[in-house]
Amino acid sequence: MPVPPLPPEALYRRCDPAQFDFETTEGLDGEPVVIGQPRAVEAVHFGIGMRHAGYNIFAVGPAGLGRRALVRHFLTREAERRPTPQDWCYVNNFDEARRPRALPLPAGRGSAFRDDMARLIDEARAALEAAFESEDYQMRRQATEEEAREEEEKALKDLQARARQKRIALLRAPAGFAFAPMKEGNDGEVLSPQEFQELPEEERTRIQEIIEQFQEELIRILRRAPRRMRELRERLRALNREVARYAVSDLIETLRARYADLEAVRAYLDAVEKDLIDHVDAFLQARQTSDEGAQPDDSAAEEAGPLSMRRYRVNVIVDHGSSEGAPVIYEDNPHYKNLVGHIEHLARMGTLVTDFNLIEAGALHRANGGYLIVEARKVLSQPFAWEGLKRALFARKIRIETPGEASGLISTVTLEPEPIPLEVKVVLVGEPELYYLLQAYDPDFPELFKVMADFETEMDRTGGRERRYAEMLARLAHREGLRPLARDAVCRVIERGARLAGDAEKLTTHLRSLTDLLREADYWAGQDDGSAVIRASHIQRALDAQERRADRLRTRMQEQILRDTIYVSTDGAVTGQVNGLSVLQLGSFAFGKPSRITARVRLGSGEVVDIEREVDLSGPIHSKGVLILAGFLGGRYARSRPLSLTASLVFEQSYGGIEGDSASCAELYALLSAVAELPLRQGLAVTGSVNQRGEVQPIGGVNEKIEGFFDVCRARGLTGEQGVLIPASNVKHLMLAPRVVEAVRDGRFHVYPVHTVDEGIELLTGMPAGERRPDGTYPEGTVNRRVIDRLAEMAERRQAFLRADASTEDEL
Amino acid sequence: MTEPAHDLLIRRILVALDASAHSRAALEAAAVLAARLDAELTGLFVTDRAVLRAAALPFTRVIDPLACAPRPFESAGVRREFRVLAERARRMFEAVAARAETSATFRIVEGEVTAELLAAAAEADLLALGQSGHTEASRRKLGATARAVIARVDVPVLVLRRGVRLDRPVLALYDASPAAERALRMAAFLARQDADSPLVVLVTGPDAATIFARQRALIERYGEEPPELHFRPLSDPSPARVAHVAREERAGLLAGPAGAEALRADGLSTLLASTECPILLVR
Numbered sequence A: 001m002p003v004p005p006l007p008p009e010a011l012y013r014r015c016d017p018a019q020f021d022f023e024t025t026e027g028l029d030g031e032p033v034v035i036g037q038p039r040a041v042e043a044v045h046f047g048i049g050m051r052h053a054g055y056n057i058f059a060v061g062p063a064g065l066g067r068r069a070l071v072r073h074f075l076t077r078e079a080e081r082r083p084t085p086q087d088w089c090y091v092n093n094f095d096e097a098r099r100p101r102a103l104p105l106p107a108g109r110g111s112a113f114r115d116d117m118a119r120l121i122d123e124a125r126a127a128l129e130a131a132f133e134s135e136d137y138q139m140r141r142q143a144t145e146e147e148a149r150e151e152e153e154k155a156l157k158d159l160q161a162r163a164r165q166k167r168i169a170l171l172r173a174p175a176g177f178a179f180a181p182m183k184e185g186n187d188g189e190v191l192s193p194q195e196f197q198e199l200p201e202e203e204r205t206r207i208q209e210i211i212e213q214f215q216e217e218l219i220r221i222l223r224r225a226p227r228r229m230r231e232l233r234e235r236l237r238a239l240n241r242e243v244a245r246y247a248v249s250d251l252i253e254t255l256r257a258r259y260a261d262l263e264a265v266r267a268y269l270d271a272v273e274k275d276l277i278d279h280v281d282a283f284l285q286a287r288q289t290s291d292e293g294a295q296p297d298d299s300a301a302e303e304a305g306p307l308s309m310r311r312y313r314v315n316v317i318v319d320h321g322s323s324e325g326a327p328v329i330y331e332d333n334p335h336y337k338n339l340v341g342h343i344e345h346l347a348r349m350g351t352l353v354t355d356f357n358l359i360e361a362g363a364l365h366r367a368n369g370g371y372l373i374v375e376a377r378k379v380l381s382q383p384f385a386w387e388g389l390k391r392a393l394f395a396r397k398i399r400i401e402t403p404g405e406a407s408g409l410i411s412t413v414t415l416e417p418e419p420i421p422l423e424v425k426v427v428l429v430g431e432p433e434l435y436y437l438l439q440a441y442d443p444d445f446p447e448l449f450k451v452m453a454d455f456e457t458e459m460d461r462t463g464g465r466e467r468r469y470a471e472m473l474a475r476l477a478h479r480e481g482l483r484p485l486a487r488d489a490v491c492r493v494i495e496r497g498a499r500l501a502g503d504a505e506k507l508t509t510h511l512r513s514l515t516d517l518l519r520e521a522d523y524w525a526g527q528d529d530g531s532a533v534i535r536a537s538h539i540q541r542a543l544d545a546q547e548r549r550a551d552r553l554r555t556r557m558q559e560q561i562l563r564d565t566i567y568v569s570t571d572g573a574v575t576g577q578v579n580g581l582s583v584l585q586l587g588s589f590a591f592g593k594p595s596r597i598t599a600r601v602r603l604g605s606g607e608v609v610d611i612e613r614e615v616d617l618s619g620p621i622h623s624k625g626v627l628i629l630a631g632f633l634g635g636r637y638a639r640s641r642p643l644s645l646t647a648s649l650v651f652e653q654s655y656g657g658i659e660g661d662s663a664s665c666a667e668l669y670a671l672l673s674a675v676a677e678l679p680l681r682q683g684l685a686v687t688g689s690v691n692q693r694g695e696v697q698p699i700g701g702v703n704e705k706i707e708g709f710f711d712v713c714r715a716r717g718l719t720g721e722q723g724v725l726i727p728a729s730n731v732k733h734l735m736l737a738p739r740v741v742e743a744v745r746d747g748r749f750h751v752y753p754v755h756t757v758d759e760g761i762e763l764l765t766g767m768p769a770g771e772r773r774p775d776g777t778y779p780e781g782t783v784n785r786r787v788i789d790r791l792a793e794m795a796e797r798r799q800a801f802l803r804a805d806a807s808t809e810d811e812l
Numbered sequence B: 001m002t003e004p005a006h007d008l009l010i011r012r013i014l015v016a017l018d019a020s021a022h023s024r025a026a027l028e029a030a031a032v033l034a035a036r037l038d039a040e041l042t043g044l045f046v047t048d049r050a051v052l053r054a055a056a057l058p059f060t061r062v063i064d065p066l067a068c069a070p071r072p073f074e075s076a077g078v079r080r081e082f083r084v085l086a087e088r089a090r091r092m093f094e095a096v097a098a099r100a101e102t103s104a105t106f107r108i109v110e111g112e113v114t115a116e117l118l119a120a121a122a123e124a125d126l127l128a129l130g131q132s133g134h135t136e137a138s139r140r141k142l143g144a145t146a147r148a149v150i151a152r153v154d155v156p157v158l159v160l161r162r163g164v165r166l167d168r169p170v171l172a173l174y175d176a177s178p179a180a181e182r183a184l185r186m187a188a189f190l191a192r193q194d195a196d197s198p199l200v201v202l203v204t205g206p207d208a209a210t211i212f213a214r215q216r217a218l219i220e221r222y223g224e225e226p227p228e229l230h231f232r233p234l235s236d237p238s239p240a241r242v243a244h245v246a247r248e249e250r251a252g253l254l255a256g257p258a259g260a261e262a263l264r265a266d267g268l269s270t271l272l273a274s275t276e277c278p279i280l281l282v283r
Helices: A038-049 A067-081 A109-133 A135-163 A195-198 A199-222 A225-258 A263-278 A280-291 A298-304 A336-338 A363-367 A376-381 A387-397 A434-443 A465-477 A487-501 A511-527 A538-551 A552-562 A620-637 A663-674 A700-716 A727-731 A738-745 A755-763 A783-812 B019-036 B049-056 B075-100 B115-122 B146-150 B178-193 B207-223 B239-249 B265-274
Strands: A057-062 A086-093 A099-104 A168-173 A176-181 A314-318 A328-331 A347-349 A351-353 A371-375 A424-429 A451-454 A459-461 A506-508 A573-577 A577-586 A589-603 A608-610 A643-653 A679-681 A684-686 A723-727 A749-753 B013-015 B041-049 B061-064 B069-073 B104-111 B126-132 B157-160 B168-173 B199-204 B227-235 B253-257 B279-282
Touching: A038 A057, A038 A067, A038 A424, A038 A451, A057 A067, A057 A434, A067 A328, A067 A371, A086 A109, A086 A424, A086 A552, A099 A109, A099 A225, A099 A263, A099 A314, A109 A135, A109 A263, A109 A280, A109 A314, A109 B115, A135 A168, A135 A199, A135 A225, A135 A511, A135 B265, A168 A199, A168 B041, A168 B049, A176 A199, A176 B104, A195 A376, A199 A225, A199 A573, A199 B061, A199 B069, A225 A280, A263 A280, A263 A298, A298 A387, A298 B178, A298 B253, A328 A363, A336 A363, A336 A387, A363 A371, A363 A608, A371 A376, A371 B069, A376 A387, A376 A424, A376 A434, A459 B041, A465 A487, A465 A506, A465 A511, A487 A506, A487 A511, A487 A538, A506 A755, A538 A589, A538 B049, A552 A577, A552 A589, A577 A700, A589 A663, A589 A700, A589 A783, A608 A620, A620 A663, A620 A783, A643 A663, A663 A684, A663 A755, A679 A755, A684 A755, A700 A723, A700 A727, A727 A749, A749 A755, A755 A783, B013 B019, B013 B075, B013 B115, B019 B075, B019 B126, B019 B157, B041 B049, B041 B115, B049 B075, B049 B104, B075 B104, B104 B115, B104 B227, B115 B146, B126 B146, B146 B157, B146 B265, B157 B265, B168 B178, B168 B239, B178 B199, B178 B253, B199 B239, B207 B227, B227 B239, B239 B265
Parallel strands: A057 A424, A057 A451, A328 A371, A371 A424, A577 A684, A608 A643, A684 A723, A723 A749, B013 B041, B013 B126, B041 B104, B126 B157, B168 B199, B168 B253, B199 B227, B253 B279
Antiparallel strands: A086 A099, A086 A314, A168 A176, A176 B061, A347 A351, A459 A506, A573 A679, A577 A589, A589 A643, B061 B069, B157 B279
């Protein structure tokens, strides 16, 4: 009994609209968009729950599954329950400006502190200015200066007066002081040399001695000057400090009280106070220069001045003022700087300068205390980014440095901001290839990413999952702002989901394809007089349009077949020739294409020559398929005598490579037909692989293959004799296009599920295959019998030939 | 107040030079005023005869305050030092005068410093003086020479440590004396030259009523004319108080009667020490 064709119901598993209680997906709601990923969800939950270091998550799966959305959904839900992390600020390190200090503050108080500090400095400035301009200060300063000078002046004046009594003048020469004797009288004129010479000897000596005494005294007075000046400067500095302390201490005290609960801030405020007081001299000088109208560029003074705002600014790099719960950060561009933060530079007077105000936070800072989602491919393709991320995770600290510094290549003096402790859960999202490559080649990877969240590409269609699928579609449409789907549209999309999964019992979880389909259907719904909902017809139109856009190459292929450029027969019967089916994958679009496979046999020593393989156009799996069928041939037909034929197999008009074993069945039929000299029905196409026992095994792309042959047949006109032989185990994968299902329903096309080679050859030849009898023979009038007979005949002919050969040799 | 009366007309400004920083400030201020008033500028460098005489004595030594050691004091050397100083003063003078584009004369005389200055000042309408010279021990106080000159000179004297800033407010100390009137008119003239700088009159008096009356009188007399007058009643005209007001107003120049308490010898010294504002003493 030949195998009966499949009923139309088996070709397409419909989605029953009656199971749904809704008319449209409007208002149909549920939780996350992603469904069908229980394993990944469990893994993500586990990863979130594990507080230990290294339990970071790698979400593995091909792009388009909604990995990121799922991860983000669960992270966000968890993050809401977790405490809001601290704000972080960078402030000046007054002891060593090169190493800015990191200051943590409770969430939201960072920016408040920054504003407080800005206000403090404004006020401190005003207070200092007022203090140093006050009458009191001027008086005290003057008194101090006076006091210091008084001594010298008094000494000088006293000296001058005593000299004068002895009629000696103290004169100021261009380069110093000099003593000279004066004339009698009040005008104090200096003696001329003649007048001096005229004095008695004794008097001259006396004057000289007195002058020498005065000179020594003067030297003693002058020698004390440097020390006095130093003392004066010290006293003035002390005065300035005292005045400054008085001016700013109250302001600082107010802030200290406000931040009394924060040890680090209090310490910083102490440092600010000390620094303000230490630098008050510079402040005074700056004020004086600006007073003098040398008017340095105000902005430059603002930037560089010792008492500039910059010095006391607070650089809030992480501000959680408006955050609730832990942060969930997705870094779209995870290059090194964006991950670990960086230090900007300002160009000033042709050089680059920087300070703590120019420190910029990276994604790790923002995600600190929460979660960071990064795409593995992006982080791996950015130079140093992966290393930077790993270093931070290992150290559990964020250290801002340039890649050059990190690798020890550059050692110019720049900032070394204090590292910030890091507590973050990183989720990498990436393709399986990347995951396994990292596992294999990066020894750090298993240490840091201990949780694998493996995403499924398909889900079961059974047990109420169609309902959940419908809900997911509703959410997708809602999220994308699309029209709701009518019930029939939902069914159509579910059927499409099964087709995308390539399995009537599964549904695809590839959200991107579904989203695209819904968006396009929404567009067509809009074209359709502004329909309020997406209907099945719109879905179908979107699918047709997708196919139409992608199928230029398929149309060309078919055209070549229809115009007999590529030979494919769809009727009649030919010996040693069968229609095989292959699938071409072009991007996301796949289609089937019939190919003629022929076999020729001749006398030989039992080998099956795969011509494709001979010329290296065959992939290893194809070659394997051919060798298996040779095994089958030998095992079934050449148990008692050697195979005395040489067979050659070829994919006709194939100019590229062939891979896969799905043609091995067809090749076997062609070979059997060639051996038995039985013609095969050309209206049938064959797919399926075969094992050494002659069982037909399942193959991939069954839907595309059937449709590919169907389209050629339909173009030539369906005869009702045409059809495709598929492995019986592929029946559950059938989700054929409506046009095929319809033709089958009308009896114009057939799909035969085949379990064994015998069933297939029966359909193709119209002759029973024949059961092996206990004596190892097959009944007359069966294919197997004909094969055995033909092989026996060939074996004999070969033997006869060999004998003749040998006797010829003997004669020689 | 638009034009100075004849008795206030300033045609010749004398500046005493000794190449010190203060005398440079005096020179620059004098140049500013000369340019403003279209006056002629005369620079005077006096070689101190007493020093020359002392140097001629065989045994005298000079004590350099930097080295603090005596070294020989002899005529040729001292003359050379004076020449160097004079040369520096001359170069400075010429450069400043050229910049101010005023007609200028530079003179070097030998003699007793105060006497020479007074003699030269007798031929000038205004004398500009640095508050102290290059040999003064205390640079913030009024020098002995300046003090002596101020006490005996007849023409208005401008004493200063730093330059005149006519783009800043001009202050006039007013006690209703004839000299104060002259000082006020001169201040007004200078203030008016620069359209933007206001004239602040510090009105003094024994009591509030007098101050108020003086202020009223001034408004009546000058209220209509430019420049705009601002009044600051000053019940305490002590040098410290005046200095404070000058600082507060960021004054560019303070003019006042030479006889006022704040502007007499010791007061002037204090005032000069605590403000950088130049002071114009009018008689």
